[in-house]
Amino acid sequence: MPYLVLFLRLLGTSNFNRNMKATFYLYIAAFFFVFTSCEEVIDIDLNDADPRVVIEAQLSDLATEQRIRVSKTVAFTESIGSRPVADAEVSVTDNRGRVYTFTYEDNGYYINRNFRPVAHRSYDLLVNVEGELFEANCVMPPFVEVDSVGVLQETLFGDPYYFATFKFQDPAGLANYYKYDVSINSAGFRFASALNDKFNDGLYVTHQISDLDTDMLPGDSIVVRRYCIDRRVFDYWNEFQSTNPGTAAPGNPTSNISNNALGYFSVASVKEFGLRIPEEIITETEGN
DSSP, X not given: OHHHHHHHHXXXXXXXXXXXXXXXXXXXXXXXXXXXXXXXXXXXXXXXXXXXXXXEXXXXXXXXXXXXXXXXXXXXXXXXXXXXXXXXXXXXXXXXXXXXXXXXXXXXXXXXXXXXXXXXXXXXXXXXXXXXXXEEEEEOOOOOOOSEEEEEEEEETTEEEEEEEEEXXXXXXXXXXXXXEEEETXXXXXXXXXXXXXXXXXXXXXXXXXXXXXXXXXXXXXXXEEEEEOHHHHHHHHHHHHHSTTOSSOOOOOOSSSTTOEEEEEEEEEEEEEXXXXXXXXXXXXXX
């Protein structure tokens, strides 16, 4: 229930009291009533379009191995999601002039195994695909430390929903942007949420994080990656989470890569947090 999770997650990023939450739940009920009471017929154009280059580059200081995927879009009727590009030239250069060359391995992935980015440095991406150049820049933000990590249960319409919680002091006077990826029971990591401090700059903040597609359940083991990202990368993921969940024709977020490429170039500081959802948990009401 991605819409429900999105609503619940909003509660974890603001200072809602009980009366405000009660009112907010009424708005949720009204939303579902309206949403489920209408249908719209959408005609989708399935005509083939010219292939576009897609670059997916999420670099971080979690390890020394960095991976960048280069592919091209395919027609809607194709059985594959994208077509890997095997003959691109891929490199990243930092603001001290050091060049990191990426070597092709498989399925569109280009690898460098001796590259750990450093906070505050600027990085330039350069990808050459059949003579076309694609460029991007990203400054790696420092990591904002977390004070405590836990699991929270929210109950809505009698059903329990579980969230990983991250409590921390947001640095005052600075624009901070956060991205979370989640893995449940050793499955692959998936995007969970992108948040900023527009309304809580300098405050003590709690982020509530869940998987948009899979409910977290008692007994589940989860791993959350918390990234501190730059503004343009946040804009990409914020646009993704705002336009894609539940839409009939998901849109492509605005890329920070030149030459009409799709995808993104991110260099981020990150840490992993492992949690297990217990069989019994203190609910928010019980904890207040």
